[in-house]
Amino acid sequence: xxxxxxxxxxxxxxxxxxxxxxxxxxxxxxxxxxxxxxxxxxxxxxxxxxxxxxxxxxxxxxxxxxxxxxxxxxxxxxxxxxxxxxxxxxxxxxxxxxxxxxxxxxxxxxxxxxxxxxxxxxxxxxxxxxxxxxxxxxxxxxxxxxxxxxxxxxxxxxxxxxxxxxxxxxxxxxxxxxxxxxxxxxxxxxxxxxxxxxxxxxxxxxxxxxxxxxxxxxxxxxxxxxxxxxxxxxxxxxxxxxxxxxxxxxxxxxxxxxxxxxxxxxxxxxxxxxxxxxxxxxxxxxxxxxxxxxxxxxxxxxxxxxxxxxxxxxxxxxxxxxxxxxxxxxxxxxxxxxxxxxxxxxxxxxxxxxxxxxxxxxxxxxxxxxxxxxxxxxxxxxxxxxxxxxxxxxxxxxxxxxxxxxxxxxxxxxxx
Numbered sequence: 339x340x341x342x343x344x345x346x347x348x349x350x351x352x353x354x355x356x357x358x359x360x361x362x363x364x365x366x367x368x369x370x371x372x373x374x375x376x377x378x379x380x381x382x383x384x385x386x387x388x389x390x391x392x393x394x395x396x397x398x399x400x401x402x403x404x405x406x407x408x409x410x411x412x413x414x415x416x417x418x419x420x421x422x423x424x425x426x427x428x429x430x431x432x433x434x435x436x437x438x439x440x441x442x443x444x445x446x447x448x449x450x451x452x453x454x455x456x457x458x459x460x461x462x463x464x465x466x467x468x469x470x471x472x473x474x475x476x477x478x479x480x481x482x483x484x485x486x487x488x489x490x491x492x493x494x495x496x497x498x499x500x501x502x503x504x505x506x507x508x509x510x511x512x513x514x515x516x517x518x519x520x521x522x523x524x525x526x527x528x529x530x531x532x533x534x535x536x537x538x539x540x541x542x543x544x545x546x547x548x549x550x551x552x553x554x555x556x557x558x559x560x561x562x563x564x565x566x567x568x569x570x571x572x573x574x575x576x577x578x579x580x581x582x583x584x585x586x587x588x589x590x591x592x593x594x595x596x597x598x599x600x601x602x603x604x605x606x607x608x609x610x611x612x613x614x615x616x617x618x619x620x621x622x623x624x625x626x627x628x629x630x631x632x633x634x635x636x637x638x639x640x641x642x643x644x645x646x647x648x649x650x651x652x653x654x655x656x657x658x659x660x661x662x663x664x665x666x667x668x669x670x671x672x673x674x675x676x677x678x679x680x681x682x683x684x685x686x687x688x689x690x691x692x693x694x695x696x697x698x699x700x701x702x703x704x705x706x707x708x709x710x711x712x713x714x715x716x717x718x719x720x721x722x723x724x725x726x727x728x729x730x731x732x733x734x735x736x737x738x739x740x741x742x743x744x745x746x747x748x749x750x751x752x753x754x
Contacts, residue, residue: 339374339376339377339431339434339435339438340371340372340374340376341589342430342431342434342593343371343376343380343427343431344371345586346427347367356420366379367379376431377428377429377431377432377435380424380425380427380428380431381425381428383424384421384424384425384428385421387417387418387420387421387424388417388418388421390413390417391414391417391418391421394410394411394413394414394417395410395414397410397413398410398411398414422513422516422517423517425513425516426510426513426514426516426517428513429506429509429510429513429514430510430514432506432509432510433506433507433510433597433603434593434597436502436503436506437503437506437596437597437599437600437601438593438596438597440499440502440503441503441540441544441599441600443499444496444499444500444503444544445544445547445548445551445558447492447495447496447499448496448544448545448548449548449551449552449555450492451489451492451493451496452548452549452552452644453552454488454489454492500537500540500541500544501537503536503540503600503601504533504536504537504540505533507532507536507601507603508529508532508533508536511524511532512524512529515672521672521673522672522673523672524670524672525670525672527670528666528670528671528672531662531665531666531670532662532666532670534658534659534662535659535662535663535666536601536659537659538655538656538658538659538662539601539655539656539659539660539663540600540601541655541659542625542652542653542655542656542659543599543600543601543621543625544600545648545651545652545655546624546625546628546629546652547561547562547628549628549629549632549648549652550628550629550631550632552632552637552638553631553632553635553637553638554631554632554635554637561628562599565598565599565624566592566595566596566598566599567595568595569594569595569598569599570591570592570594570595570598571595572598573590573591573594573595573598573605574588574591576605576606578590578591578605578606579606580605580606590605591605598617602614602617602618614663618660621656622656625652625656629649629652633645633649
């Protein structure tokens with residue numbers, strides 16, 4: 339996370355169209371990076387750019403001449419563009435942090451919960467009472483420890499971590515769509531179903547890994563390493579173009595391989611249905627195998643109350659995640675899904691949105707919205723082509739050059 343953030347800052351410094359950064363701010367950036375809180379500063383920058391865009395809008399409204407209105411309009415679009423991109427950067431960094439730091443810790447939390455002596459009992463400790471014959475042979479005595487409170491805190495911690503992981507994916511996809519003006523935004527219902535999809539899928543995966551770790555803790559590391567190598571190799575084989583150099587592309591594949599241990603994350607702008615099918619089939623087979631190993635392990639006590647609920651809970655959450663994913667893509671995806679049956683009908687359906695399905699270079703357009711309607715827009719062909727000097731007007735030339743030079747930075751984060 340820190341390396342990617344520092345690299346993006348260096349790329350920003352090479353762009354003459356971006357605001358210059360002084361020495362004091364560079365020191366602040368380095369300090370924030372050393373403290374491993376890079377997303378916070380980017381969220382602050384996103385808010386700062388948003389406020390500047392608002393101020394430019396106010397000055398644009400109060401302007402008396404057309405020249406002043408055009409100048410403040412360009413400023414307003416520029417700061418709005420920076421705000422959107424900075425927010426996408428922050429959400430991606432938070433996504434890296436969640437799956438490379440929080441997700442492994444979540445597996446450890448559930449492992450501790452399963453190995454805790456109180457977790458195998460669903461009744462609280464009963465203190466000895468004079469005159470009553472109570473069997474305390476299996477009771478666990480820990481002076482000063484409330485087992486119910488202890489387990490409640492662990493369960494709340496695990497639940498909050500699962501919610502944080504699922505929400506990090508949802509927020510990233512929502513913010514990323516704002517950087518693609520030709521793509522529609524995700525609705526509230528779409529956000530809800532996407533969150534439920536990720537929450538259930540991550541829960542199933544984390545639960546399977548935790549159960550396996552409770553039986554064979556010495557093998558959980560090699561298992562995750564093997565999964566990481568396979569998934570990183572798969573990302574490399576896709577020939578992604580998310581970074582500028584091969585070295586950065588290789589590091590990016592390694593990071594995605596680590597994320598794939600817990601959840602699928604698309605690395606290339608293309609159809610994902612077959613990728614999802616391959617990934618979830620692979621995870622289903624792998625999860626079933628490690629759960630069987632855990633169930634048949636001699637260290638697994640089958641009389642513990644959570645053994646069978648954990649197995650049933652894994653498959654319920656796994657297939658619930660698949661169901662929520664299908665519901666999201668069929669009814670709540672911003673662009674919808676074109677389901678065709680060429681082998682039965684013999685007809686080829688036309689794509690619903692030619693902009694998103696076309697293989698031609700996409701024209702970048704910054705759109706200003708007001709009351710959910712397009713107020714103004716500025717176009718610039720930033721993918722695979724340079725803006726033609728005859729095509730770009732003098733009024734919009736500054737922003738067009740900014741978007742063209744800014745696209746190298748954006749390309750690093752443009753995968754959804």
